[in-house]
Amino acid sequence: MKLTLKIWRQDGPRARGELVTYVVEDISPDMSFLEMLDVLNEQLNAKGEEPIAFDSDCREGICGMCGLMISGEAHGPEKTTTCQLHMRSFRDGETVTIEPWRADAFPVIRDLVVNRSAFDRIIQAGGFISVNTGSAPKAEAVLVPKPNADRAFMAAECIGCGACVAACPNAAAMLFMGAKITHLGELPQGQPERAQRVKAMVAQHDAEGFGGCTNIGECSAACPKGIPLDVISQLNHDLRKAGAGRF
Numbered sequence: 001m002k003l004t005l006k007i008w009r010q011d012g013p014r015a016r017g018e019l020v021t022y023v024v025e026d027i028s029p030d031m032s033f034l035e036m037l038d039v040l041n042e043q044l045n046a047k048g049e050e051p052i053a054f055d056s057d058c059r060e061g062i063c064g065m066c067g068l069m070i071s072g073e074a075h076g077p078e079k080t081t082t083c084q085l086h087m088r089s090f091r092d093g094e095t096v097t098i099e100p101w102r103a104d105a106f107p108v109i110r111d112l113v114v115n116r117s118a119f120d121r122i123i124q125a126g127g128f129i130s131v132n133t134g135s136a137p138k139a140e141a142v143l144v145p146k147p148n149a150d151r152a153f154m155a156a157e158c159i160g161c162g163a164c165v166a167a168c169p170n171a172a173a174m175l176f177m178g179a180k181i182t183h184l185g186e187l188p189q190g191q192p193e194r195a196q197r198v199k200a201m202v203a204q205h206d207a208e209g210f211g212g213c214t215n216i217g218e219c220s221a222a223c224p225k226g227i228p229l230d231v232i233s234q235l236n237h238d239l240r241k242a243g244a245g246r247f
Helices: 034-045 117-128 146-156 163-169 173-185 192-209 217-220 230-244
Strands: 003-009 020-025 095-099 108-110
Touching: 020 034, 117 173, 117 192, 146 173, 163 173, 163 217, 173 192, 173 217, 173 230, 192 230
Parallel strands: 003 095
Antiparallel strands: 003 020
16 A cells, blocks of 8 residues: 655644655555554654654553544544554555644644643542552442443543544543543442542643533544443533532
Protein backbone atom coordinates (compact mmCIF):
# COMPACT_ATOMS: atom_id res chain seq x y z
CA MET A 1 0.00 0.00 0.00
CA LYS A 2 1.01 3.58 -0.67
CA LEU A 3 -0.44 6.34 1.50
CA THR A 4 -0.18 10.10 1.71
CA LEU A 5 -0.09 11.21 5.34
CA LYS A 6 -0.85 14.73 6.53
CA ILE A 7 0.52 14.78 10.07
CA TRP A 8 0.35 17.52 12.67
CA ARG A 9 3.84 18.68 13.64
CA GLN A 10 4.36 20.98 16.61
CA ASP A 11 7.68 21.47 18.40
CA GLY A 12 6.17 22.27 21.78
CA PRO A 13 3.12 23.54 23.69
CA ARG A 14 3.70 27.16 22.70
CA ALA A 15 5.06 26.55 19.20
CA ARG A 16 3.00 27.11 16.10
CA GLY A 17 1.92 23.80 14.55
CA GLU A 18 1.13 22.77 11.00
CA LEU A 19 0.19 19.77 8.90
CA VAL A 20 3.20 18.25 7.10
CA THR A 21 2.77 15.84 4.20
CA TYR A 22 4.64 12.52 4.02
CA VAL A 23 4.36 9.58 1.63
CA VAL A 24 4.82 6.00 2.84
CA GLU A 25 5.08 2.99 0.54
CA ASP A 26 5.16 -0.80 0.85
CA ILE A 27 2.80 -0.74 3.83
CA SER A 28 1.29 -4.13 4.60
CA PRO A 29 -2.49 -4.21 5.13
CA ASP A 30 -1.80 -6.36 8.20
CA MET A 31 0.26 -3.68 9.94
CA SER A 32 -1.32 -1.78 12.79
CA PHE A 33 -1.62 1.98 12.44
CA LEU A 34 1.16 2.52 14.96
CA GLU A 35 3.44 0.08 13.14
CA MET A 36 2.89 2.16 10.02
CA LEU A 37 3.97 5.26 11.97
CA ASP A 38 7.01 3.32 13.20
CA VAL A 39 7.96 2.64 9.56
CA LEU A 40 7.63 6.33 8.75
CA ASN A 41 9.79 7.26 11.74
CA GLU A 42 12.48 4.82 10.64
CA GLN A 43 12.51 6.54 7.26
CA LEU A 44 12.75 9.98 8.91
CA ASN A 45 15.59 8.80 11.16
CA ALA A 46 17.46 7.46 8.14
CA LYS A 47 17.19 10.87 6.48
CA GLY A 48 18.30 12.69 9.65
CA GLU A 49 14.88 14.24 10.21
CA GLU A 50 13.05 14.54 13.51
CA PRO A 51 10.72 11.56 14.06
CA ILE A 52 7.05 12.10 14.80
CA ALA A 53 6.18 12.02 18.49
CA PHE A 54 3.12 9.94 19.39
CA ASP A 55 1.94 8.15 22.52
CA SER A 56 1.64 4.40 22.96
CA ASP A 57 2.25 1.82 25.65
CA CYS A 58 0.55 -1.58 25.70
CA ARG A 59 -0.40 -1.69 22.00
CA GLU A 60 -3.07 -4.18 23.01
CA GLY A 61 -6.07 -1.86 23.24
CA ILE A 62 -5.96 -1.79 27.03
CA CYS A 63 -4.38 1.48 28.17
CA GLY A 64 -5.75 4.12 25.77
CA MET A 65 -2.43 5.96 25.45
CA CYS A 66 -2.45 5.71 21.65
CA GLY A 67 -5.37 8.02 20.91
CA LEU A 68 -5.18 9.97 17.64
CA MET A 69 -7.61 11.89 15.47
CA ILE A 70 -7.49 10.10 12.11
CA SER A 71 -9.19 11.83 9.19
CA GLY A 72 -11.56 13.55 11.60
CA GLU A 73 -12.48 10.44 13.61
CA ALA A 74 -11.27 9.60 17.10
CA HIS A 75 -9.10 6.44 16.81
CA GLY A 76 -9.94 6.22 13.10
CA PRO A 77 -12.64 4.55 10.99
CA GLU A 78 -13.05 1.44 13.17
CA LYS A 79 -14.52 1.37 16.69
CA THR A 80 -11.29 0.37 18.37
CA THR A 81 -8.17 1.94 19.85
CA THR A 82 -5.60 3.37 17.43
CA CYS A 83 -3.09 0.63 18.22
CA GLN A 84 -5.64 -2.02 17.22
CA LEU A 85 -6.55 -0.24 13.98
CA HIS A 86 -5.06 -2.03 10.97
CA MET A 87 -4.04 -0.62 7.63
CA ARG A 88 -6.55 -2.83 5.81
CA SER A 89 -9.12 -0.26 6.97
CA PHE A 90 -7.63 2.18 4.43
CA ARG A 91 -7.47 2.18 0.64
CA ASP A 92 -4.28 2.06 -1.38
CA GLY A 93 -3.44 5.63 -2.42
CA GLU A 94 -5.65 7.21 0.27
CA THR A 95 -4.75 10.51 1.93
CA VAL A 96 -4.95 10.25 5.74
CA THR A 97 -4.89 13.23 8.10
CA ILE A 98 -3.47 12.54 11.57
CA GLU A 99 -3.91 15.02 14.41
CA PRO A 100 -3.73 15.02 18.21
CA TRP A 101 -6.82 15.17 20.43
CA ARG A 102 -8.29 18.67 20.18
CA ALA A 103 -9.38 20.09 23.55
CA ASP A 104 -8.26 22.99 25.73
CA ALA A 105 -7.99 20.53 28.62
CA PHE A 106 -5.63 18.33 26.55
CA PRO A 107 -2.79 20.72 25.58
CA VAL A 108 -0.37 19.50 22.93
CA ILE A 109 3.06 18.53 24.28
CA ARG A 110 4.67 17.73 20.94
CA ASP A 111 3.33 16.63 17.55
CA LEU A 112 0.61 14.05 18.31
CA VAL A 113 1.22 13.83 22.07
CA VAL A 114 -1.19 15.61 24.41
CA ASN A 115 -1.23 16.08 28.17
CA ARG A 116 -4.20 14.12 29.57
CA SER A 117 -3.35 14.63 33.22
CA ALA A 118 -6.69 16.47 33.60
CA PHE A 119 -8.28 13.01 33.69
CA ASP A 120 -5.96 12.03 36.54
CA ARG A 121 -6.99 15.09 38.52
CA ILE A 122 -10.68 14.28 38.03
CA ILE A 123 -10.04 10.80 39.43
CA GLN A 124 -8.04 12.25 42.30
CA ALA A 125 -10.97 14.54 43.10
CA GLY A 126 -13.31 11.65 43.83
CA GLY A 127 -13.00 8.59 41.59
CA PHE A 128 -12.05 6.26 44.41
CA ILE A 129 -13.26 4.73 47.66
CA SER A 130 -11.36 5.44 50.87
CA VAL A 131 -12.77 2.63 53.00
CA ASN A 132 -10.10 0.46 54.63
CA THR A 133 -10.97 -3.04 53.46
CA GLY A 134 -8.17 -4.83 55.30
CA SER A 135 -7.42 -8.27 53.90
CA ALA A 136 -9.31 -9.45 50.83
CA PRO A 137 -12.86 -10.45 51.86
CA LYS A 138 -14.54 -13.61 50.66
CA ALA A 139 -16.42 -13.18 47.40
CA GLU A 140 -19.79 -13.79 49.06
CA ALA A 141 -19.15 -11.44 52.00
CA VAL A 142 -20.74 -8.43 50.27
CA LEU A 143 -23.70 -9.38 48.12
CA VAL A 144 -24.14 -7.40 44.90
CA PRO A 145 -27.20 -8.02 42.69
CA LYS A 146 -26.14 -9.30 39.27
CA PRO A 147 -27.66 -6.38 37.29
CA ASN A 148 -25.67 -3.95 39.45
CA ALA A 149 -22.50 -6.00 39.12
CA ASP A 150 -22.91 -6.25 35.34
CA ARG A 151 -23.42 -2.51 35.02
CA ALA A 152 -20.43 -1.79 37.26
CA PHE A 153 -18.24 -4.07 35.13
CA MET A 154 -19.50 -2.37 31.97
CA ALA A 155 -18.64 1.09 33.27
CA ALA A 156 -15.26 -0.11 34.56
CA GLU A 157 -14.24 -0.92 30.98
CA CYS A 158 -13.54 2.78 30.36
CA ILE A 159 -9.78 3.10 29.73
CA GLY A 160 -9.62 6.89 29.90
CA CYS A 161 -8.28 7.28 26.37
CA GLY A 162 -10.00 10.62 25.79
CA ALA A 163 -11.76 9.68 22.54
CA CYS A 164 -15.03 10.93 24.04
CA VAL A 165 -13.50 14.37 24.58
CA ALA A 166 -11.91 14.47 21.13
CA ALA A 167 -15.17 13.46 19.42
CA CYS A 168 -17.37 15.86 21.37
CA PRO A 169 -17.87 19.26 19.67
CA ASN A 170 -17.87 20.80 23.16
CA ALA A 171 -14.81 18.83 24.34
CA ALA A 172 -16.79 17.51 27.30
CA ALA A 173 -15.55 14.63 29.43
CA MET A 174 -18.97 13.62 30.71
CA LEU A 175 -18.84 10.07 29.30
CA PHE A 176 -15.52 9.43 31.01
CA MET A 177 -16.77 10.88 34.27
CA GLY A 178 -20.15 9.16 33.98
CA ALA A 179 -18.40 5.81 33.60
CA LYS A 180 -16.42 6.36 36.79
CA ILE A 181 -19.49 7.56 38.71
CA THR A 182 -21.58 4.61 37.50
CA HIS A 183 -18.86 2.06 38.22
CA LEU A 184 -18.56 3.02 41.90
CA GLY A 185 -22.21 4.01 42.33
CA GLU A 186 -23.43 0.49 41.53
CA LEU A 187 -21.37 -1.12 44.30
CA PRO A 188 -21.94 -1.10 48.08
CA GLN A 189 -18.37 0.09 48.67
CA GLY A 190 -19.04 3.23 46.67
CA GLN A 191 -22.07 4.42 48.62
CA PRO A 192 -20.56 6.29 51.63
CA GLU A 193 -18.84 8.91 49.43
CA ARG A 194 -21.33 8.92 46.56
CA ALA A 195 -22.59 12.49 47.02
CA GLN A 196 -19.16 13.94 47.77
CA ARG A 197 -17.67 12.04 44.81
CA VAL A 198 -19.98 13.36 42.12
CA LYS A 199 -19.80 16.97 43.31
CA ALA A 200 -16.00 16.94 43.56
CA MET A 201 -15.48 15.27 40.18
CA VAL A 202 -17.86 17.61 38.35
CA ALA A 203 -16.21 20.64 39.96
CA GLN A 204 -12.78 19.40 38.86
CA HIS A 205 -14.09 18.66 35.35
CA ASP A 206 -15.25 22.26 34.99
CA ALA A 207 -12.07 23.68 36.53
CA GLU A 208 -9.97 21.79 33.96
CA GLY A 209 -11.71 23.59 31.09
CA PHE A 210 -13.76 20.74 29.65
CA GLY A 211 -16.97 21.79 27.93
CA GLY A 212 -20.55 21.01 28.85
CA CYS A 213 -22.60 18.08 27.55
CA THR A 214 -25.36 18.84 25.02
CA ASN A 215 -26.33 15.18 24.44
CA ILE A 216 -25.06 14.94 20.86
CA GLY A 217 -23.83 11.39 21.48
CA GLU A 218 -20.56 11.52 19.54
CA CYS A 219 -18.73 10.49 22.71
CA SER A 220 -20.40 7.09 22.98
CA ALA A 221 -20.16 6.52 19.22
CA ALA A 222 -16.38 7.06 19.35
CA CYS A 223 -15.71 5.10 22.56
CA PRO A 224 -13.58 2.03 21.77
CA LYS A 225 -15.04 0.21 24.76
CA GLY A 226 -18.67 0.95 23.91
CA ILE A 227 -19.56 2.86 27.08
CA PRO A 228 -23.26 3.75 26.66
CA LEU A 229 -24.61 7.27 26.77
CA ASP A 230 -26.84 6.53 29.75
CA VAL A 231 -23.89 6.76 32.17
CA ILE A 232 -24.18 10.53 31.65
CA SER A 233 -27.79 10.29 32.78
CA GLN A 234 -26.58 8.47 35.89
CA LEU A 235 -24.03 11.22 36.50
CA ASN A 236 -26.69 13.94 36.20
CA HIS A 237 -29.07 11.97 38.43
CA ASP A 238 -26.42 11.59 41.15
CA LEU A 239 -25.46 15.26 40.87
CA ARG A 240 -29.06 16.40 41.34
CA LYS A 241 -29.55 14.11 44.34
CA ALA A 242 -26.26 15.27 45.87
CA GLY A 243 -27.24 18.90 45.39
CA ALA A 244 -30.58 18.28 47.07
CA GLY A 245 -28.94 16.34 49.93
CA ARG A 246 -30.95 13.21 49.21
CA PHE A 247 -28.20 10.60 49.40
